[in-house]
Amino acid sequence: MSRIFRAALLGFALVGAPAAAQDHSQMDHSNTGQATGEMSAASQAYMDAMAKMDADMKAMAMTGKPGVDFALMMIPHHQSAIDMAKAYLASGENDPELTALSREVVTAQEKEIAFMKAWLGKHGQ
DSSP: OOHHHHHHHHHIIIIIHHHHTSOOTTOOOOOOOOSSSOOOHHHHHHHHHHHHHHHHHHHOOOOSOHHHHHHHHHHHHHHHHHHHHHHHHHHTOOOHHHHHHHHHHHHHHHHHHHHHHHHHHHTTO
């Protein structure tokens, strides 16, 4: 198991588990939080990525198997991070730190999605 994936699991266990118990079904992600001005193309892409993730996760039928459900739910979550990172990279802002982070996010999350898909395949999903 990759060091990053183990860290993500630990982080989920320590931080995410209490949050997972909260009901987010009534959250409204349609507000951009911008009081003035136009939303940038990147900001719209972030909102679109989050909306797709929310829809994909809400549509997912739970199996009752904790590991399977975790992997199934994490795939759209990770894909959303990839989509947001790619939107930042395409924005042209080019902050060196955020550019490096965005590239790392894409690389790490793609690897983790591949791991979870392979894991699901080994577990009959």
